[in-house]
Amino acid sequence: xxxxxxxxxxxxxxxxxxxxxxxxxxxxxxxxxxxxxxxxxxxxxxxxxxxxxxxxxxxxxxxxxxxxxxxxxxxxxxxxxxxxxxxxxxxxxxxxxxxxxxxxxxxxxxxxxxxxxxxxxxxxxxxxxxxxxxxxxxxxxxxxxxxxxxxxxxxxxxxxxxxxxxxxxxxxxxxxxxxxxxxxxxxxxxxxxxxxxxxxxxxxxxxxxxxxxxxxxxxxxxxxxxxxxxxxxxxxxxxxxxxxxxxxxxxxxxx
Numbered sequence: 001x002x003x004x005x006x007x008x009x010x011x012x013x014x015x016x017x018x019x020x021x022x023x024x025x026x027x028x029x030x031x032x033x034x035x036x037x038x039x040x041x042x043x044x045x046x047x048x049x050x051x052x053x054x055x056x057x058x059x060x061x062x063x064x065x066x067x068x069x070x071x072x073x074x075x076x077x078x079x080x081x082x083x084x085x086x087x088x089x090x091x092x093x094x095x096x097x098x099x100x101x102x103x104x105x106x107x108x109x110x111x112x113x114x115x116x117x118x119x120x121x122x123x124x125x126x127x128x129x130x131x132x133x134x135x136x137x138x139x140x141x142x143x144x145x146x147x148x149x150x151x152x153x154x155x156x157x158x159x160x161x162x163x164x165x166x167x168x169x170x171x172x173x174x175x176x177x178x179x180x181x182x183x184x185x186x187x188x189x190x191x192x193x194x195x196x197x198x199x200x201x202x203x204x205x206x207x208x209x210x211x212x213x214x215x216x217x218x219x220x221x222x223x224x225x226x227x228x229x230x231x232x233x234x235x236x237x238x239x240x241x242x243x244x245x246x247x248x249x250x251x252x253x254x255x
Contacts, residue, residue, distance in 0.1 A: 003071030011078035025167035106156030110145035171205035
């Protein structure tokens with residue numbers, strides 16, 4: 001996770017080196033992703049109860065993911081913005097921050113509620129919540145955040161992914177040689193004289209800068225399915241009863 005922050009900061013430095021300024025879009029993404037990472041460090045004890053630890057365990061997948069996949073793939077947006085500097089403006093910046101705040105609130109509130117209930121069900125914050133007690137002795141929440149959807153925290157996580165990608169806009173750019181003669185709005189001149197424009201490349205980089213959204217959706221759906229199978233084996237009929245009460249997997253009313 002530290003590598004993710006380092007690479008984002010490196011791409012901010014690269015943008016400054018290229019153009020002599022740093023845009024609000026790349027700062028926004030770098031800061032909010034850093035907050036997300038620091039939050040995971042702060043609430044690290046809660047990670048010990050997640051599927052990654054309790055089911056998967058540490059191995060090649062987590063090692064490769066943490067050291068390679070996360071820092072290099074999750075920083076694609078700042079990598080793009082280091083060469084094509086998009087400015088959001090006050091309204092765009094407010095929209096991105098608002099989306100991040102919504103997703104983060106759902107994500108953190110839901111996870112904190114579950115962790116508090118697991119560690120101290122008598123806590124005043126969760127003592128009022130209703131639950132099903134299974135034959136194994138486990139308690140499954142059916143009110144609060146976890147009564148809305150079985151993995152409501154995944155929804156918060158996915159909402160945040162949109163705010164990471166949207167600041168790149170309809171991504172795609174061309175780099176022209178110095179003195180190519182391009183002029184007008186949307187032309188950025190690098191310090192070495194090269195010119196960056198979108199031109200006919202506009203939109204061609206969307207699969208790259210928006211890859212995180214699609215990938216994360218697939219990841220979360222896959223994790224949800226795996227968790228459903230695990231819980232079915234563990235709780236049996238109690239899990240079916242629980243699913244009749246909490247009907248939706250991730251997105252209330254849709255999925």
